[in-house]
Amino acid sequence: MLQQVNDFINKHQLLEKNTKIIVGVSGGPDSLALLHFLWNHRTIWNVHIIAAHVDHMFRGKQSEEDMNFVKKICEAHDIPFEGVQIDVSSHQNSHGVSAQVAARECRFTYFKQMMEKHQAQYIALGHHGDDQIETILMRLVRGSTWEGQAGIKAKRAFSNGYIIRPFLAVTKEMIEEYCFKNNLQPRIDPSNEKATYTRNRYRHTILPFLKEENRNVHERFQQFSEALLEDEKYLQELTVDKMNTVIRRIGVDEINLKISSFMNMPNPLQRRGIQLILNYLYGEIPSTLSNIHIESLLTLLSGNRSSGTLHFPNHLRVERSYDDCLFTFHEMKNSSFCFTIDGPGQSILPGGGVIITEVWEHYPSDKTGNNYFIIDPDTLSFPLKVRNREIGDKMTLKGMKGRKKVKDIFIDRKIPMKDRDIWPIIENGTGDIIWLPGLKKSTYEATDRSKGRYILLQHKGNQRLGGKVE
Numbered sequence: 461m462l463q464q465v466n467d468f469i470n471k472h473q474l475l476e477k478n479t480k481i482i483v484g485v486s487g488g489p490d491s492l493a494l495l496h497f498l499w500n501h502r503t504i505w506n507v508h509i510i511a512a513h514v515d516h517m518f519r520g521k522q523s524e525e526d527m528n529f530v531k532k533i534c535e536a537h538d539i540p541f542e543g544v545q546i547d548v549s550s551h552q553n554s555h556g557v558s559a560q561v562a563a564r565e566c567r568f569t570y571f572k573q574m575m576e577k578h579q580a581q582y583i584a585l586g587h588h589g590d591d592q593i594e595t596i597l598m599r600l601v602r603g604s605t606w607e608g609q610a611g612i613k614a615k616r617a618f619s620n621g622y623i624i625r626p627f628l629a630v631t632k633e634m635i636e637e638y639c640f641k642n643n644l645q646p647r648i649d650p651s652n653e654k655a656t657y658t659r660n661r662y663r664h665t666i667l668p669f670l671k672e673e674n675r676n677v678h679e680r681f682q683q684f685s686e687a688l689l690e691d692e693k694y695l696q697e698l699t700v701d702k703m704n705t706v707i708r709r710i711g712v713d714e715i716n717l718k719i720s721s722f723m724n725m726p727n728p729l730q731r732r733g734i735q736l737i738l739n740y741l742y743g744e745i746p747s748t749l750s751n752i753h754i755e756s757l758l759t760l761l762s763g764n765r766s767s768g769t770l771h772f773p774n775h776l777r778v779e780r781s782y783d784d785c786l787f788t789f790h791e792m793k794n795s796s797f798c799f800t801i802d803g804p805g806q807s808i809l810p811g812g813g814v815i816i817t818e819v820w821e822h823y824p825s826d827k828t829g830n831n832y833f834i835i836d837p838d839t840l841s842f843p844l845k846v847r848n849r850e851i852g853d854k855m856t857l858k859g860m861k862g863r864k865k866v867k868d869i870f871i872d873r874k875i876p877m878k879d880r881d882i883w884p885i886i887e888n889g890t891g892d893i894i895w896l897p898g899l900k901k902s903t904y905e906a907t908d909r910s911k912g913r914y915i916l917l918q919h920k921g922n923q924r925l926g927g928k929v930e
C-alpha cells in the first residue's frame with residue numbers, strides 16, 4: 461500500500477516539499493491511517509502535519525469521545541492537534557439541509573479556518589478508492605454534471621491551498637490491513653454500519669459484485685475519473701474561448717449574454733458555458749441550485765418568448781430581453797413578485813426554490829409535513845397565486861382556531877428578514893392564504909381521503925439530496 465500511495469502522490473503532484481498539511485481526522489480507519497502515513501513521511505517530504513477534528517455533536521458523549529480519542533493519539537505522538545465542537549443540528553435547521561450536508565459544510569468551514577490560521581497549503585482527507593467507485597456510480601445513477609461524474613478529485617483548489625486525497629489509490633481493505641499492521645485501533649462510527657444511507661446500499665450490494673469481477677476495479681474507476689477530468693479540462697478551455705466572445709462582464713455580479721451567438725455554440729459547450737457563468741457569479745455554487753434551474757434557463761434562451769425572468773438561489777436573477785440575457789445579483793427596483801400556478805408542472809421561486817405541482821389519482825398519504833400541500837380539486841381549483849408577503853397577511857392554520865399573522869409565523873420560525881420578502885405565499889382564487897411552503901398549512905388542505913383525484917403541491921426549498929459527499 462505504501463508504494464501505491466507514494467506513486468499516486470508523485471503522479472498527481474499532490475504535495476510540495478516544505479509545506480504544511482492539515483489532516484482531517486475523524487478517528488475512523490481511513491483518516492487515522494492517513495494521519496499515520498503522512499506523519500511517518502513528514503521528514504522525507506519535509507512537511508508539517510497538523511491533525512484537525514470536528515465533533516459534529518450528533519451522538520452526544522460518544523462523539524465527544526471520538527474527539528478525545530484523536531486528541532490523545534496526537535498527544536501521545538506529539539502531533540499538533542486542533543479540535544472543535546460544532547452544533548451541526550442547529551446549522552441544519554437554520555439552513556434547511558440534510559444532516560450530512562450540514563456536517564460537511566461545518567467541517568469544511570472549519571478546515572478553511574484552520575488552513576488560514578496555520579498558513580497551511582493542504583488539507584488531506586481519507587477518501588479512498590472504494591469511496592471513488594461509490595461516488596461515481598451514485599452520481600451516474602442520480603444524475604450529475606460531467607465533472608461530477610468523474611467523482612472525487614485527488615487534488616482540488618480549496619481556501620488558500622488544496623484539498624488532497626492520497627488514499628484514492630488504495631482500497632478500504634488495504635487501509636484496514638495497514639491499520640492492523642501498524643496497530644492502529646480506529647473508532648468506528650455506528651452510522652457507517654447502517655445500510656440506510658444511499659452510499660451504504662451501493663457499498664453492500666454493488667461493490668462486492670464489482671470486486672469479484674475485478675479485484676482492482678478501483679484502479680479502473682480512478683483511471684476513468686482521470687480521463688474524464690482530462691477531457692473535461694479540454695472542453696472547458698474551448699468553452700472559455702467561445703464564451704468570451706458571447707458574454708460581457710458588467711462588474712463582479714452581472715453578466716450579459718448574447719443569446720443568438722450563444723445558441724450557435726455546440727451543445728456541449730453551451731451547457732458548460734452556463735455552468736461557467738454560474739461559477740463566476742456565485743463563486744461557490746449553492747446546494748439549492750439544481751438541474752431544474754439549468755433546464756429552465758435553457759428553455760428561456762431557446763424559446764420564442766422575447767422576455768422572461770427566472771429567480772435562482774441566493775437572489776440571482778436571470779432576465780431575458782430580446783437577444784440579451786442578463787444574469788444579475790442587483791436588487792430589482794421592486795422586489796415583489798406575483799405569478800400563478802395554472803396546472804401540473806414546476807414553478808421556480810425567487811430565492812431558488814421550486815413548487816412542483818402534480819395530479820394524483822389517490823390521496824398522497826405519505827406526503828406529510830409543511831413542504832407538501834394536498835388539494836381536493838372539488839373545493840379548491842386553479843389558478844393558484846404565488847406571491848410574496850404583504851402587510852397584514854393572515855392565515856387560518858390547520859388544527860388551530862382563529863387566524864394567525866404571517867409575520868408572527870416568520871418570527872416564530874426565526875426566518876431571517878431578507879428571506880421573508882421572498883418567501884412564497886400560496887393563495888386561492890378568493891385571496892385566502894392556503895399555504896406557507898415549508899412553514900405552515902391552512903385549513904384548506906384536503907381532508908376527505910375518498911376522492912379519486914388530488915392535486916399535490918411540493919415545495920423544494922433549501923433541500924438537497926443526502927448521501928455522503930466529499
Ligand SMILES: Nc1ncnc2c1ncn2[C@@H]1O[C@H](COP(=O)(O)OP(=O)(O)OP(=O)(O)O)[C@@H](O)[C@H]1O
Nearest residue numbers: 484485486488489490491492512513514585586587
Ligand atoms: N469529524 C471529522 N473531523 C475531521 N475530519 C473528518 C471528520 N469526518 C470526516 N473527516 C475527513 O473526511 C474524510 C471522509 O469522511 P467520511 O465521513 O466520508 O469518512 P469515512 O469513510 O468514514 O472515513 P474515516 O474512516 O476516516 O472516518 C475522512 O477520511 C476524514 O479525512
